[in-house]
Amino acid sequence: MFNDKIEMVLLDMDGTLLNSQSEVSPKNKEILKQLISKGYKVAIATGRNYHEARSVVKDIAGLAYITNNGSHITDFNGEIIFNRTIGQEDTISLLKIIESYPSLNYSLAAPEEIYMKSKLKFIKMVLSHKGVFKNKLNLFKSFALIKRLIRLFNSRKTSDNIYEVLKNSSLAVQKIDVMGKIDEMESFKKRIVESFGEKFKLSSSSKDNLEINPLNISKGTGLVYLADKLGIDVKNCIAFGDGGNDLELFDIVGTSVAMSNSEFSELKKKADIIAESNDDDGVAKILTRLLVVKA
Incomplete structure (x- = not known):
């Protein structure tokens, strides 16, 4: 009301x-x-x-x-x-589980920067989700979306060894965003709960993602x-x-x-x-x- x-x-x-x-x-x-x-x-x-x-x-x-x-x-x-923030040891443990699922891609979000496992996989997933590959968007919207993705591509970071980044930098991870196939996402979510109980807050902004935050x-x-x-x-x-x-x-x-x-x-x-x-x-x-x- x-x-x-x-x-x-x-x-x-x-x-x-x-x-x-x-x-x-x-x-x-x-x-x-x-x-x-x-x-x-x-x-x-x-x-x-x-x-x-x-x-x-x-x-x-x-x-x-x-x-x-x-x-x-x-x-x-x-x-x-x-x-x-999510602690360094917990972040590393979560990443190792994520990497055991071939379709899953992740990003580590700090207040001012984001590290991604694969920029190319991320862009492909977003384009597929938005319907660009299925002709659901008109040409203007497709170009606008691609323009936005290019900005994201340029602003986000990757590393050949994200574990070294975590161990040797002050990266303050506040959220781990995981994207992938819906069936693997369900399996992944169950595994997180089995491995960590209620240690993290889990939520979703869309059907094909899982967002991991600190508890509460x-x-x-x-x-x-x-x-x-x-x-x-x-x-x-x-x-x-x-x-x-x-x-x-x-x-x-x-x-x-x-x-x-x-x-x-x-x-x-x-x-x-x-x-x-x-x-x-x-x-x-x-x-x-x-x-x-x-x-």
Whole structure:
């Protein structure tokens, strides 16, 4: 049910605030700027790391960031107020299990950098997932997606020996993102639980990925921490999302909005409101209607 005392807006990025070209539409951008100018608090809540999230919305001033699924939080002044990592030994143990599955690819996300096992495999997986190889996207969208992937390719790092990097650097791994075939992903998830019990927080932003965070870390815990710092009741917050990693956020927030393009039926069932898709300015349309700002 909608709470008319909204003080803070939380926004997932991919599939929610961002369209299929991984951009913030002019309408979405204008609405967020209006809300901030009127005194509303607006926070990004994403599985992306801080560097990538900030770079996509850099021309929107005054945002807070809950990134790496809640492992890293910065306030509205850009100050780090929360930071949690996966230990080095645990990271190495997890990577050895991942590497036993031929189809799985992984990335290690720190606040400012990301290491990947294979950039080429990652790009192939994303293109296949988005439907480029199946002609589901038109030519313009395909080129826009490829352009984005080239930026990711250039910004992410690889190493011939990631174990040496982990042992000899200060890389602060906050999230391990694993992508691959859905059947192998299910097997992998079961093996993680069998090997480590409930030592890690497991979530998914899409059907073909698994996101591994430190225990008791989620977008939901990130909301609670940020709201407490601001003296805001979580019931006076509205959150938008489309993925499995938004489920706990929806359990906590006062008003939850799922995108119509979401693949997660459970998320839609939890939601108070279903918005139009991320390609139809769903975020802007709901905020315009509920918070009485200009479209």
